[in-house]
Amino acid sequence: MAIELYWGSGSPFAWRVMLTLEVKGLAYESKLLESSKGEYKTPAYLRLNPRGKVPTLKDGDFVLYESLAIMSYLDRKYPDPPLFGKTAEETGLIWRALAECESYVVSANDKVVRPIFFGKGLDKIEEIRQAAQTLRQEFNTIDERFADSHWLVGDKISAADIGTFPLVQLILRAASKEAAQPFNLGMLPLAQTFPNVARWVQRIEALPNYQRTYPPHWRQ
Ligand SMILES: N[C@@H](CCC(=O)N[C@@H](CS)C(=O)NCC(=O)O)C(=O)O
Numbered sequence: 001m002a003i004e005l006y007w008g009s010g011s012p013f014a015w016r017v018m019l020t021l022e023v024k025g026l027a028y029e030s031k032l033l034e035s036s037k038g039e040y041k042t043p044a045y046l047r048l049n050p051r052g053k054v055p056t057l058k059d060g061d062f063v064l065y066e067s068l069a070i071m072s073y074l075d076r077k078y079p080d081p082p083l084f085g086k087t088a089e090e091t092g093l094i095w096r097a098l099a100e101c102e103s104y105v106v107s108a109n110d111k112v113v114r115p116i117f118f119g120k121g122l123d124k125i126e127e128i129r130q131a132a133q134t135l136r137q138e139f140n141t142i143d144e145r146f147a148d149s150h151w152l153v154g155d156k157i158s159a160a161d162i163g164t165f166p167l168v169q170l171i172l173r174a175a176s177k178e179a180a181q182p183f184n185l186g187m188l189p190l191a192q193t194f195p196n197v198a199r200w201v202q203r204i205e206a207l208p209n210y211q212r213t214y215p216p217h218w219r220q
Contacts, residue, residue, distance in 0.1 A: 003028040004058040006048065008035055010215040012109075012166035013067035014055035018213040019162045019204075020071045024078050032216075068098055071159050083159040093153040097145075097160035100138070105167050108134040112185070113174040122179065132185045135171055139187065139194045142168075146196035150203060157204070165204050168197065173218065 005021065005028050007014035021028050033039040033054060041052045049056040049065040056065040059077070064070050075083045085091035111131035115121040122128075142164065145152055152160035174180055175187040190198040204210065 001060040004031055005029070006031045006033055006045065006054055006056040006058075008033055008040070008054040009217045010170070011054050012170045013053075015166035015169075015213060015215070016067045016163055017055045017057060017070050017074075019165070019207075019210075020074050020083065020159070022209040022213055023083065023157060023162065023207065024074065024080065026074070026078055068102070068159075068163065071163065075159065081156065083157070083162065085154065085158065090154050090158070094158050094160045097152050098163045100141075101164050101167060104134060105138050105164070108132075108138070109167055109171055112183075113170055116174040116177050116179045116183075119179065125183070128183050132183055136186055139168075139197055142200075143194040143196045146200055150200070152200075157207070161200070161204065165201070168201065172201075 003021070003026060005014075005017060007018065007030070009032065033045065039045065040054060045056075046052055048058065048063050051065065053065065055067055055070060056063065057070045057073070059073075064073055072084060083094075085094050108131040111124075112128055112135060115124070115128060142152070149155065151157055152164065172187060172190060175185045187193055190201070
């Protein structure tokens, strides 16, 4: 039975799972949901994911939500190529990068990106500036990790890269919007502010099938 992925365009969490599926070369049926049409909250979808969020993966009879859990499931079930490390040390460092992303980037991202994209809370200028400062610190940490490697952990792409990348793309997209101008986010031009991150973004964008994962509404 085919793998089914329920996702939303532009969701960084869904993007993580799509990239995982593509990097592993797994076929899947795309179930694109539109939040604006209430499709995250239909009774049928809530039976799969009671939180009414994307992504959700269905593999045969097994249903799983939470992007990191899905990535880890896919890696265990379809181990080629391994994305959670080949040694205990790599696995530890990959989970550290993912935990750092969840603990620091995701919450700061919410405070910066939501107001810029949706126009709500743009008056909370100080909160946005502080969150932007956190994001710059995190980008700096990531940038330094590329000092002697092309990838966040080890010498190949791993779950650390796949888990972090969609958040970075989302933040860069927000930074490029006109509504971001008053906040001086200090992210762009990326090649000047965080040159190693810029090269890593290009490396991921060059992956085969990357374009299939790119949020469709970002092309419009
Ligand atoms: N921790 C979850 C986060 C999922 C999440 O927040 N998804 C957002 C889209 S980016 C969503 O579906 N939001 C809809 C809502 O909260 O109603 C994961 O990693 O899968």
